[in-house]
Amino acid sequence: xxxxxxxxxxxxxxxxxxxxxxxxxxxxxxxxxxxxxxxxxxxxxxxxxxxxxxxxxxxxxxxxxxxxxxxxxxxxxxxxxxxxxxxxxxxxxxxxxxxxxxxxxxxxxxxxxxxxxxxxxxxxxxxxxxxxxxxxxxxxxxxxxxxxxxxxxxxxxxxxxxxxxxxxxxxxx
Amino acid sequence: xxxxxxxxxxxxxxxxxxxxxxxxxxxxxxxxxxxxxxxxxxxxxxxxxxxxxxxxxxxxxxxxxxxxxxxxxxxxxxxxxxxxxxxxxxxxxxxxxxxxxxxxxxxxxxxxxxxxxxxxxxxxxxxxxxxxxxxxxxxxxxxxxxxxxxxxxxxxxxxxxxxxxxxxxxxxx
Numbered sequence: 001x002x003x004x005x006x007x008x009x010x011x012x013x014x015x016x017x018x019x020x021x022x023x024x025x026x027x028x029x030x031x032x033x034x035x036x037x038x039x040x041x042x043x044x045x046x047x048x049x050x051x052x053x054x055x056x057x058x059x060x061x062x063x064x065x066x067x068x069x070x071x072x073x074x075x076x077x078x079x080x081x082x083x084x085x086x087x088x089x090x091x092x093x094x095x096x097x098x099x100x101x102x103x104x105x106x107x108x109x110x111x112x113x114x115x116x117x118x119x120x121x122x123x124x125x126x127x128x129x130x131x132x133x134x135x136x137x138x139x140x141x142x143x144x145x146x147x148x149x150x151x152x153x154x155x156x157x158x159x160x161x162x163x164x165x166x167x168x169x170x171x172x173x
Numbered sequence: 174x175x176x177x178x179x180x181x182x183x184x185x186x187x188x189x190x191x192x193x194x195x196x197x198x199x200x201x202x203x204x205x206x207x208x209x210x211x212x213x214x215x216x217x218x219x220x221x222x223x224x225x226x227x228x229x230x231x232x233x234x235x236x237x238x239x240x241x242x243x244x245x246x247x248x249x250x251x252x253x254x255x256x257x258x259x260x261x262x263x264x265x266x267x268x269x270x271x272x273x274x275x276x277x278x279x280x281x282x283x284x285x286x287x288x289x290x291x292x293x294x295x296x297x298x299x300x301x302x303x304x305x306x307x308x309x310x311x312x313x314x315x316x317x318x319x320x321x322x323x324x325x326x327x328x329x330x331x332x333x334x335x336x337x338x339x340x341x342x343x344x345x346x
Contacts, residue, residue: 012299012324012341013315014187025321118307126185132326132341134291136318142186145309148198151185153305153335162326164339168185168305 002098003124004045006107006114007037008141010128015138016109025133027163032129041067042103045094047113048073055080067106070097072113094122115144125169126151132162175271176297177218179280179287180210181314183301188311189282198306200334205302214240215276218267220286221246228253240279243270245286267295288317298342299324305335 009026010016017023044067046054051071069083072090079085086093094117097105107117117123128141151168158164182199183189190196217240219227224244242256245263252258259266267290270278280290290296301314324341331337 012301012339013318018321128185130339132324134315134318134322134324136315136320136322142307142309145186145307147309148191149307149309151305151307151335153331153337156329156331156337158326158329162324162341164326164329164337166185166303166337168335 002043002100002102003104004094004098004107004117004122005037005041005104005125005127006109006118006123007127008109008129009131010141011131011133011135011138013134013136014141015135016111016141017139018135019137022138025131025135027129027131027161029161030159032159032163033157033165037106037127040104041106043068043070043097043105045070045072045105045107045113045117047071047110048076049112050108050110051076051079051083068102072116090116091120091122094120098122111139111141111143114141118142118149119144119146121170123170125154125167127165127167130164130166132164175216175273175275176277177267177271177280177290177295178210178214178277178298178300179282179291179296180300181282181302182304183314184304184306184308184311186307186309187314188308189284189314190312191308192310195311198304198308200302200304200336202334203332205332205336206330206338210279210300213277214279216241216243216270216278218243218245218278218280218286218290220244220283221249222285223281223283224249224252224256241275245289263289264293264295267293271295284312284314284316287314291315291322292317292319294343296343298327298340300338300340303337303339305337 071079071083072086155167244252245259328340
């Protein structure tokens, strides 16, 4: 079955954005394992806010591989051509997608979608690029997780810039 | 000059205690570098709550090496024999202690003291034992940090249980 992988850059104090939406602290000088990650996935899950933000970006995220895109939103009525809107019945829809043929699925965020999928037990892996910075405030990666979730460490990578990549599967082995 | 090292166990989502003060999730099956850490330090900084909790523990934390203890509290008027109370003028007092002869200093917490010392720029190193668990809620390690703090990664260690030990110095090199 295809895996859903939450793959995201995070500060050591657990924020994915600064207090004003900043992500200028995200290191971009190296590949940081992204090429390999991109080979693993062919599909992306995004929430409404992230989707709307990406629409506003020049070139529409040029340089990104072409992913099959699912937009999760209860309020939108339509999304751009080629993308698929998921309005409700998230659990069933995601389980169906996970059973489809294909590579793994990148859960790109945002925070609301992450929480929903985590609490529904639909996330299989976490791949966090822990940046060597404390932001102090901002948008937390994990919020309103209802229960303890045990993790199994799969991999760590340490980069010269101090970025540490931590990969976990959800659940104990 | 002696260094102040914040050394603490933390869940992957950044909590040092569960929502009801639980620390049953902290791994104790291995040494996890503690013996080496204990050789580096001869002094401990604790906040009032941690101090009061430790008084209530049977044996008073037997098994711990004998540290010179500083209790930080604005409300206490006296502390146990052998310990030193710091009521105010934290910056000057800590700077004075850091200039004293001796080994490094273990900032054991709690959250309030950690925030104060971090915001005063008095913490030199972070040594986090990142546990493979999401607690969902509880007492966050970092709270009310006023400004971005850049970190320099000094060391990482990965253990068979999935615990990852991350050590940073504060500031860019």
